[in-house]
Amino acid sequence: MSSGIGANIRRERRRLGWSQARLAREVCRAAGVVGEPVGRQEVSRWETGKRTPREWLPFLAAVLVVPVEVLTTPQTAAEPPLPTLTNFLPAEDPLEQLSVRTGGRIGMGQVADMQQRVHGLRLADDVLAGGDLMRPALRELRKAVHIFREHSYSDLTGCRLLVQLAELAQIAGWVASDAGQHAEAERIYRLGLSAATQAEDRTLAGNLAGSLAYQLSNTGRELEGLELSRVALDGAGPDAPAKARALYLDRVAWAHTKAGGTENAQHAMRALGEASEALAEDSEGTEEPAYLYWVDAGELQVMESRVCTELRRPLRAVPLLREVLGKYDATHTRELALYLSWLAVAYADANEPEEAAATAERVLSLSADVASERTAQRVRVVLERLAEYADVPEVRSVLEST
Structure with a gap:
């Protein structure tokens, strides 16, 4: 019963x-x-x-x-209900507060300090790879969970603390995923999803769910990634900030792309269009969460170019990638190497092996000292694609140098 x-x-x-x-x-x-x-x-x-x-x-x-x-x-459902974000929460509550809290009382000042450290990690991730940031990110996350569970605070402070813990889990999960620690990243993302849900912050919960969906789509769990990316978008709701909806639609597009098939390709292109429409609704003075600072038209171009590369549409992918790379910040080494890797593959698809080889050389040079499993995986993809042109001297030279 x-x-x-x-x-x-x-x-x-x-x-x-x-x-x-x-x-x-x-x-x-x-x-x-x-x-x-x-x-x-x-x-x-x-x-x-x-x-x-x-x-x-x-x-x-x-x-x-x-x-x-x-x-x-007892109610008998005609069909299984559609999943929601609550279906993806941890089985046990990792944020259960201790019945006796001995850590003292904290206020909004400590929450503000945590907010600054979280944003500092985000900015560091722009220029450093997951292998470099893994230890400090996990250290900050453990400290935040300790504060939440073992200290006392007002209801308002507790809610703000949950929000910062969720934001910290999102960037820590991203760092862990970039370092190739996918099981650890999933655990962290689900911890953050629990915190965002408790704080009743639907936009933040959508960001965490979408981040996990992105990882699932990239690690052989494409159908799970597709389902969760849709749930993230639906969970955030139609009133989510414009940048948030654009980002979540981008992740839906990528999930459809990785799922494969003609129908999914059509859904992917449709989601890309909807993402651009959502971002166009953004206007001056509209308040957006700080963690969406990097979402802009250029990032939507990047996703469109990646989708087109995956779908073997080089005539669209190559000019998009060249435009993006022409104005990209050279200090963002990891992203530069990643985007160049898609350009190399797109050149190969366009039957331009010499250009593909030249681009691949840049990818190899940039990624040599980057502690990122994502970058390493993309290098493997590029080399595998170039192997089809092994009889071309420029390509053979690249392959023999690795």
Whole structure:
């Protein structure tokens, strides 16, 4: 019976668009209790059937605005429900606060300090690779989780702390993924998704889910990546900031591209167009989250060129990539090597092996001292593609130098 109740609670909560944390607060408020004897983890236990609400049922029904019978009567769904972001939260709550917190009380000053360190990591990632940033990023993340679990703070400070923890998890997950630590990156992304969901920040949750979807699409889990990229876009909602919607649509386009097939190719190109339309809606004075500072028309061009390269459309990919690379910041070595790798492949697809070889030489030179598994993987792709032209002297010279 408990699993039936759990499914009903979950269904009605999602109908209202509430997080588990929001439902827990509303139940406590309706019951008129002091403190929070019901928390997000308890709601999770109800929904998974690990516990039965029992005395909390009348209050659950009241805040969900349904009769108690709706919660206690098993419902048979006509078809499996569409996944939502909550389906991708960790099985256990990694952010459960300790019952006795001995770390003292913190305020908004400490949260502001954390915000500065998080943004500093983002800026460092622009010029350094994952292998260089892995240790400091994980150190900051462990410290943030420790602060959240073992210190006390006001509700407002706690919410802001969750937001910063989620932002930190996004950049730490990205760093870990770039370093080739994909299992660790997935764990970190899901931790951040839990924090963003508890903070009820749908845009941030979408960014974390989209980041994980991008990794899944690039590591042989294309169908999972496609599903999660769509969930990230849907979860963020139509009112998400313009840059956020553009970024999430870009990730949908990439996921469709990696999934393969004619229909997915069509969906990919459509998503690219929608991303450009979304970004065009951005206007001066519109407040955007700080973590979207890098999303602009140039980045959308980069994704379009990559999609066109993957889809073997070099006539479109080559001019796009040349335009992007012509104005790209040379200090961003990793990105420069990555984008050049797609240009090398596009030249090969255009039956221009000499140009492909010259571009590949630049890729090899730039990536030699970059501690990035993504870059190393792209080098392997370029060399494999060039092998088809091994009889061309310029290509043979590149292949023999590796």
